[in-house]
Amino acid sequence: MTDQSHLTLQRTRNPWGQGEKLRTEILVASARLLSELGGEEALTIRGVARAVGIAPASIYQHFADKAALVVGLLEYDYQRLAEEMHIARDSLPVPDAVGRLRAQMRAYCRFAIENPGHYRLMLNNRQAAPKPDGAERGPLAEIANLVVLAFEACGAAGHRLRVPASKAAIMVFVGAHGRVALWHSSPDETDAQDIVPFVDELISLVFADSVD
Numbered sequence: 001m002t003d004q005s006h007l008t009l010q011r012t013r014n015p016w017g018q019g020e021k022l023r024t025e026i027l028v029a030s031a032r033l034l035s036e037l038g039g040e041e042a043l044t045i046r047g048v049a050r051a052v053g054i055a056p057a058s059i060y061q062h063f064a065d066k067a068a069l070v071v072g073l074l075e076y077d078y079q080r081l082a083e084e085m086h087i088a089r090d091s092l093p094v095p096d097a098v099g100r101l102r103a104q105m106r107a108y109c110r111f112a113i114e115n116p117g118h119y120r121l122m123l124n125n126r127q128a129a130p131k132p133d134g135a136e137r138g139p140l141a142e143i144a145n146l147v148v149l150a151f152e153a154c155g156a157a158g159h160r161l162r163v164p165a166s167k168a169a170i171m172v173f174v175g176a177h178g179r180v181a182l183w184h185s186s187p188d189e190t191d192a193q194d195i196v197p198f199v200d201e202l203i204s205l206v207f208a209d210s211v212d
Contacts, residue, residue, distance in 0.1 A: 023062045025052050027076040030069060034117045040070055070121070077118045078139035081111050085146055097157040098211045101150040102200060105176060108143070109195050112180040120184065123177075144173050151206075160208035168206040175202045 029051040034043055045066055049056040063069040088107035092099045112119045122140065151165035151172075161168050176199045183191055204211055 022052075022054075022058070023072075026059055026062060026069075027072055030073045031076065031080075031118065034073065034121065035115060037117070040073075040117075040121050043070070045069065074122060075139065077115075077122055078143065081108065081122075081143060082146065084111055085143070089146075089150070095157065097150070097154040098159060098203075098207075101147070101154055102203060104146060104150055105172065105199050105203065106196050109176060109180060109199055112177075113183070113192050113195065116184055119180070144169060147173050154207075159211060162206055162208050171206060172199070172202055175199065 026048060030043065030048050033047060033051055034040065037043060043066070045056050045059050048069070049059050052059075059069070063072055084107045085104045088103040089100045092103055094100070147169040148166050151161065151168045155161055155165055163171070176195075179195050179198050183195060
């Protein structure tokens, strides 16, 4: 009996109709392995199957091949990031529009720092889904749009911006990404502590009035 067969027998089968649960387990295991391995190149169907405790064939019921698994993992990671940004935003009251904006960007930075392998995967793979109007918008654009909406909320709350909300969002989003990218090129725990203050200051610069 092979190791894979042994692992498959050790795992309690999901009841009929719970295929989505298994799909989630596969993605969770893939995410954990990606963090441990540091890159998608080392991620394999057999390795993921071993981590979940199933046969490789069970993964192929949900993902046609490794490329499809990576696409699923990308979607999963973007959902995780969006959820963390939403939770951070909603931890503060609606009237505190600037605080909610800062909280979202801090959540973005934390995710990028704590999940370097995932962050590289997300930035190096362009995935775009067609919209009802025929346009394509990738998941990264959807994340950036959260920042646009946050700046728009700041404007509606009476905080004057030096530039339109969409441009302010791009400036801050690109600045945050650039600062994180510098850290990724030579990760240092002390340097990582400077990322959030840098993004906070960058946010302050796009407002015409003091928001500190």
